[in-house]
Amino acid sequence: MQILINLDANHPTFPPGTLDTRSRSLMETYIKERFFDNLMYHEAVQKDFAVWLEAHQKNSQASPKGKRLEIRKIRSAAEKGLNTTTLLGEMERLHFDARNNVPDKQINFGLSHLIDTDFLARMAKQAGNPDIPITQRRGLMLFGATLMVGIRTSEWTTARLISDNPPVLPGETAAHPILVIQTAKTRKVDPEPRYLILEGFDRGALGMIEACIEMTASMTNGHLGQLVAGMRQAMLRVADSPEAFELIEHIDMRTARKVFTVESRRDKCSPEAVSAALGHTTTNNLRWYAQGDIHCERLTDIPLARATLNAVKKVRDPLADFNERKQLAGGKPLSGYPDLGTDNPNADLDNRGSASLANRLINPQGNR
Incomplete structure (x- = not known):
């Protein structure tokens, strides 16, 4: 027997009041005994279960410790289950979220799906429109460049691109264009520069990065703030749904840094490698940046900068x-x-x- 189920449909088979408690219990027992394993075997059902469990726990009066215990028990079962890799990944995500309360998780999750290849194509078309203000065009360009390299907005003012005859850095086996950054938010009095390897970046991408470096070299924080506001105004014009319009209201340059993180994790980069690219010395802060769907395939086709292999080795996982x-x-x-x-x-x-x-x-x- 084969059954086609639409998980998005929600049409009650029995109108309220037509099914007594005993009859409903019998039907639920039948479904549990006959279809439980067949349903939970499918990845779509496992993802849907995780969404249901997250909503269920939000409305539950159980203690945070009790909720984490529920997730751990399901995760333990998924580790031993057949074709339950998706369920394991979802439980890892829920357990991580339960232990690390990060604000705006749902917004960040939505943004990680909103910014895809199609959205970037519409964004590029908008940036090429000669009728929009220069501030909006520059804001879109800076956002797009940040998506590729993941650096802080303040770090653009100190960035330097080496694209002609770049050296082979220690620990590397080949020469690639290099982005040199003075890391911000560091406790070191005289911090070492951070090197990002721009492997796979074509001339267009490198030219965009060079233009952003020249544009931001003499900019104040006020000018950078104007770029963010202009970028958001331009993006609102490419929104294709009410949901997208609402999400865009939350976009700033930090969003590009977070999407860079999520796309890197989707690309199977280790937490240490992504942390090194972001300019972190440990993996602790990654939870603030990787709040998105990192268990799906990449949603963009842009090149992503990476840290040097030596820098990755220095990152601690507490x-x-x-x-x-x-x-x-x-x-x-x-x-x-x-x-x-x-x-x-x-x-x-x-x-x-x-x-x-x-x-x-x-x-x-x-x-x-």
Whole structure:
């Protein structure tokens, strides 16, 4: 027996009051016994279940700890299930969100789907319109360039592009165009510059980046703010639905940095690699930037900058370090992190060398 189900349809089979409690219980038992496994096997149902569970927990009076326990139990079952990779990914997302309360998650999730290849094509067409104000055209250009390189708005004023005869940086095997940035928001008195590898960037993309560098070189924060306002006004004209119009109201230059993060994660870049590209020293802050659907395929075809391999190695994953300390103390490994197999809970943590055991075991380019 094959059944075609529309998960978006919501038409009650029985009008209210026509089905008594016992009859409904019998039908629900039938569906559970006959169709539970067949339904949960499908990826679309697993995603829909995650959406339902998220809404269900929002309306639940259970404690945050109890809600996390529910998610962990389902995640544990998904780790052992057949064809439940999608369910596992969704439960990982819900558990991450439950532990890290990030504001505007739903807005960021919507924006991660709004900005796709079609949206960028309409945005480019708008930028090429000679009738719109120069501030709007420049704002769209800066937003598009930030989507490709992910740097902070303030970092554009110090950026420098090396496209002609770029050197082969330490740890790299080939020469590619390089974007050199003075990292903002750092505690170092004299921070080292950040290098982004522009591998796969064509002349058009490089020319756009160079134009943005020249444009922002002498701009004040006030001028940059005008670009953001102009960019948003131009985008509102390319909105193709009321939902898109509402989401665009929330767009600023930080949105481009967040979409760069989400697209990089969709491209199977590791948390360490993305954090290094963003100018972070740990993976902690990634939760503020990766609030989008990172479990689908890429939605844009633009090139993405990457950090150097040496920079990636310097990024710490605090949970990996905690996983190591926990096991050395005799505890169990964290979910999603390796079992280090140590038999010595009293091992000397001071003699491990500069790189943690966890970082040596985990491929920094892998997608954990």
